[in-house]
Amino acid sequence: MQKTMKKYFPIFVGPTLLAFIIAFAIPFIMGLYLSFCKFTTVTDATFVGWNNYLKMVQDKDFVHALLFTIAFTVVSMITINVFSFLIALGLTRGIKGTNLFRTTFFMPNLIGGIVLGYIWQLIINGILLSSGVTITTNPKYGFWGLVVLMNWQLIGYMMIIYIAGIQNISGDLIEAAKIDGATNFQILKKITIPLVMPSFTICLFLTLTNSFKLFDQNLALTAGNPAKQTEMLALNIFNTFYGRVGYEGVGQAKAVIFFVMVAVIALVQLVLTRRKEVEN
Amino acid sequence: MLKVSKGKATVLTVVMSVLTILFLAPIIIILINSFKDKLYINSAPFSLPTGDMFVGMSNYIGGIMKTGLPKAFCYSLFITVFSTALIIVGTSMTAWYITRVKGKFTGALYYVFVFAMIVPFQMVMFTMAKVANIIRFDNPIGIIFLYLGFGSGLSVFMFSGFVKSIPIEIEEAALIDGCNPLQTFFKVVLPILKPTVITVAILNVMWIWNDYLLPSLILPSENMTIPIAVQYLRGGYGSIDMGAMMAMLVLAILPIIIFYLFCQKYIIEGVVAGAVKG
Structure with a gap:
């Protein structure tokens, strides 16, 4: 089988590999190299060593964007997971209309980031109207606006994963606990929560990476205003590339660091999930 | 319960x-x-x-005149449908080959695809746009290949996971009965892969349909997709025609809701399967 298959490599792997090299491999390697160069287009690059990385560290907007992104990610992770887990608990009790509720809560997840951003811009500006301000008056409004938007988008998604986790718990376990006289709260604490731990890991990392890499919603809701105070990392990188001539190299250095941070998050997730699998 | x-x-x-x-x-x-x-x-x-x-309906008429939304809808539909179709065929074939033909090269290739899966778009955004510009891939047809290339990581990973669970004896029987690898793949393997095909299709449709950044960097302004058309309304600093914006938001959401109502079961299952594996 192996021998006949080998002749078919160009047909089976060729097209995808070619597209992969063009759209990913070459841009990735070029990107790594260019982060050490000064350039405006890719053809006029001159090597400058760690210069771009030094400029990046000194860029106050970048440091602010990093801190803003971390704060936003932590708050979103907590709120989204608490709300979605509570809703999942409520929707696994066999009440009427469960399917309808589930369908509605999940729907915002399908709407694109740009559209979501403008929807919430209108609503938050409408709420702030009575105080005579807009979402870009104070960075706090932008921050909490993004948190609310992210909750609206991701609660339904995480809820579905939690529901699947809760429904996987054997009914016998809960029966047995009830016969032994456990209260509902004890069942939740001693049976439900420990057994949905794998769902918790998945959801925490999904909300973590989604919040950390956020771009479209940020661009549409506030575009970083006022004065770049609500700019997240991805938007800061974009603005460095396309907003300041001569800073393309710095933008690329920021992108490399951004990639390293995302990769570290993914590695931690991999290690954590592997360990859990061994324990079970 | x-x-x-x-x-x-x-x-x-x-x-x-x-x-x-x-x-x-x-x-x-x-x-x-x-x-x-x-x-x-x-x-x-x-x-x-x-x-x-x-x-x-004047907001709708004004908005459509300003953004050319029906045209943007057609480009979005064209790019989403063909990119997803190409990703499904291309990556399922690749995944089957690199899982079945054991060797150092195919093993390494698998890890390269898995690696690509975690790289954020910002890392390759600038250089990809330049490469696409140089080789004239900066049009609605070229972008389909860019989506295949950038999206192949996740899809190859998901297909590979499923191929490993298929007993190899079925394929060997087909080959012995005289099928060549292509016939074996399309007549035997692909039908077995159907659940994963649906998952991969849903994930890619959701990503490509809603994607803003990649097409905004690659496509010329006469080939706007829906998210670009919506963002286009922002125009100069702070000046948004709110009437047109509201109408365009409604029109942008409408196709998604219709699609969701018809394929709800598949969408929810697909998204969950993708989350658990990805």
């Missing part, structure tokens, strides 16, 4: 109903505002469009 008493069930139903209204409210507010004169959208966003405020 833990059942609750009747009284508690009623309370729970009421709470969930209130939440449902809260979840739907943003979309309903946008819908209401899309029929309102643009001067009133900022000053009275939460009131019904009565009397002077009501402008009928």
Whole structure:
């Protein structure tokens, strides 16, 4: 089988590999190299060593964007997971209309980031109207606006994963606990929560990476205003590339660091999930 | 499953109903505002469009004239459908080959695809746009290959996971019966892969349909997709035609909701399967 298959490599792997090299491999390697160069287009690059990385560290907007992104990610992770887990608990009790509720809560997840951003811009500006301000008056409004938007988008998604986790718990376990006289709260604490731990890991990392890499919603809701105070990392990188001539190299250095941070998050997730699998 | 008493069930139903209204409210507010004169959208966003405020379909007509949304819809549809189709065929073939033909090269290739899966778009955004520009891939057809290339990581990974669970004897039997590898793949393997095909299709449709950044960097302005058309309304600093914006938001959401109502079961299952594996 192996021998006949080998002749078919160009047909089976060729097209995808070619597209992969063009759209990913070459841009990735070029990107790594260019982060050490000064350039405006890719053809006029001159090597400058760690210069771009030094400029990046000194860029106050970048440091602010990093801190803003971390704060936003932590708050979103907590709120989204608490709300979605509570809703999942409520929707696994066999009440009427469960399917309808589930369908509605999940729907915002399908709407694109740009559209979501403008929807919430209108609503938050409408709420702030009575105080005579807009979402870009104070960075706090932008921050909490993004948190609310992210909750609206991701609660339904995480809820579905939690529901699947809760429904996987054997009914016998809960029966047995009830016969032994456990209260509902004890069942939740001693049976439900420990057994949905794998769902918790998945959801925490999904909300973590989604919040950390956020771009479209940020661009549409506030575009970083006022004065770049609500700019997240991805938007800061974009603005460095396309907003300041001569800073393309710095933008690329920021992108490399951004990639390293995302990769570290993914590695931690991999290690954590592997360990859990061994324990079970 | 833990059942609750009747009284508690009623309370729970009421709470969930209130939440449902809260979840739907943003979309309903946008819908209401899309029929309102643009001067009133900022000053009275939460009131019904009565009397002077009501402008009928003029926001829709104005918005379509400004953005060319029907054209953008066609480009979005074209790019999404063909990219997804190409990703499914291309990556399932690749995944089957590198899983079945064991060797150092195919093993390494698998890890390269898995690696690509975690790289954020910002890392390759600038250089990809330049490469696409140089080789003339900066058009609605070229972008399909860019989506295949950038999206192949996740899809190869998901297909590979499923191929490993298929007993190899089925394929060997097909080969012995005289099928060549292509026939074996399309007549035997691909039908078995159907659940993963649906998952991969849903994930890619959702990504490509809603994607803003990649097409905005690659495509010329006459080939706008829907997210680009919506963002285009922002125009110069701070000047948004809110009437047109509301109408375009409604039109941008409408196809997604229709698609969701018809394929709800597949979408929810697909997204969950993708989350658990990815």
